[in-house]
Amino acid sequence: MAAESSEGEEETKLSGGSLLLTVDDDLTEMGKKAAWSVSSCKPGNGVSSLRDDNLETYWQSDGGQPHLVNIQFQKKVRLQLIVLYVDFKLDESYTPSKVSIRAGDGFHNLKEIKTVELVKPTGWVYLSLSGVDPRDTFVNTFMLQIAVLSNHLNGRDTHVRQIKVYGPRPNPIPHQPFQFTSREFITYSSIR
Amino acid sequence: MDPPPKTWSIHMRSEITAKYEVLNRVGSGAYADVYRAIRLSDGASVALKEVHDSQSASREIEALRLLKGSRNVVVLHEFFWREDEDAVLVLEFLGTDLAAVIGEGDGVGVGEIKGWMVQALSAVDECHRNMIVHRDLKPSNFLVSDDGVLKLGDFGQARILVESGFNAPQENPPPYEDDTSNAESSTQHSESISQLVNLNQTAYENPNLGTLSHEEYFRVLDEMKTKSYSYDTDKDTNIYDGNTSCLATCTTSDIDDDLCKGSFTYEAEEVGGNELGCLTSCVGTRWFQAPELLYGSTDYGLEVDLWSLGCVFAELLTLKPLFPGTSDVDQLSRIVSVLGNIDEETWPGCHKLPDYGSISFGEVENPSGLEACMPNCTPDEVSLVKRLIFYDPAKRATAMELLQDKYFSEEPLPVPISEYNEVDSDSALEEFGTLNITTTGSDLSIQIP
Incomplete structure (x- = not known):
């Protein structure tokens, strides 16, 4: 169910969550190229817990809402998908319920591109960055901000266990507008 | 005009x-x-x-x-x-400054650069002997006279180590007022500072003691800090920007909204604990800020100036800024991409920094190194900057140590100040x-x- 908000960004309601992380082969994880920071954290539950590939650990905020995760890239990157691991069964009132995704060149010009409502999620939650227009399959940005606007049961601080950010895999053949998949096509794709 | x-x-x-x-x-x-x-x-x-x-x-x-x-x-x-x-x-x-010299470009000889470096080191050494941390070292604060004398200016963010027994007045009245009660505390203040200066100068200049080694120098400093001296607090800073966060994460900071922030100086009101001895991390100019400041440290020492000096020297040698970050996180990111990952091995105690848990960078497998940032510089020039650009503040060479670096005794020699x-x-x-x-x-x- 998608509804147009007053800001013009897409608002989606998501329930459930997937216990297995499955992502298309044509996407690559981009988070390792970024600098990650958070608005606040409890000692021992810092930003590194979001990136340690361990579902037992979590980032815990320690301040007022919204709780922010900032993902900053040195160069402009194409991003297509954000995947969060959240667990209502374990985290209860610490589980995010409303999440906003913002993008821009830096803190000075972030624009909200999507707002998602999570309903008691347990597992991997997929947040596509594609717009209403089917041609807008990705965002081209220096910075992404994930804002936890509210938690379940009116909780103050939040727990997020993992965040992955995916973008289209770079084309192996430069200056080629599309990517061949079969070996034959790739073999004959350039003049020898 | x-x-x-x-x-x-x-x-x-x-x-x-x-x-x-x-x-x-x-x-x-x-x-x-x-x-x-x-x-x-x-x-x-x-x-x-x-x-x-x-x-x-x-x-x-x-x-x-x-x-x-x-x-x-x-x-x-x-x-x-x-x-x-x-x-x-x-x-x-004074007619000009190092920023203008850098801006003018290529007409500067190595001897002249060495001459300015020696004078900059002398200025910083003088500050540190007197337990003054400048906190805003950058090319535009090194002023140059017409006859080539370099002088350090803009001490508006400087801090002085004072005796813990001295209680700074809350309202921060103008110093040296013609008032008996104030005169008394002012005298006490001056005495405590002069005692500190005397003690420190004795340690530096007493021929029987010889020159303090790097470790001894900072050990003496630390002892003085813990036993009888502490930094005065930053609580009275007169900037009241309700929407400014000093965290390195820059989540609500107007300061960090400015992509040209490298050219501005700021010191925001202390966020959080304002007890005596607490310094603000929001000080100085981003491009020259030491990593401990970027990570929100409030108990840093003289070493923050040494990092800044390394950045100034690199800019003098290459004519471009060493780490021109566009935000505090970007600043750290640039540093990490050059020097490599920050961990307990490279910087013992880094996990205790206030914002260490709030900022993370991808694993840097092949940091570019300072050599890549200073491509046309000699190994000696790179080596000089390397002695200052260390994550661990305790490993940074003091100004006094750098004045004895072989770089300054090799040809071309530093140009002597004319007349x-x-x-x-x-x-x-x-x-x-x-x-x-x-x-x-x-x-x-x-x-x-």
């Missing part, structure tokens, strides 16, 4: 216009406006610095009085301070004697004879 409009506050102050002819404004910043003026008594050029923040003014005055007679520190002639007006400092006028006299035309003003205080109602004028 047009003559200054009469509405300028500095132009309306009779105690200043009686002694100085204000010519034109030569610079302005968040804290101060600087005007060029002529001293009517002898026609000498001076700089009038109108400081809009009382804490900044008192810090600058106190630091410059402690550093009186230092060859490579700007001279404070006198200052004017009225309760209802900004403080005005009368400083020696530099031990006693110049301002020497009479450099020697502070008894303060000449004139008060009329709420007005306060202080001359340093």
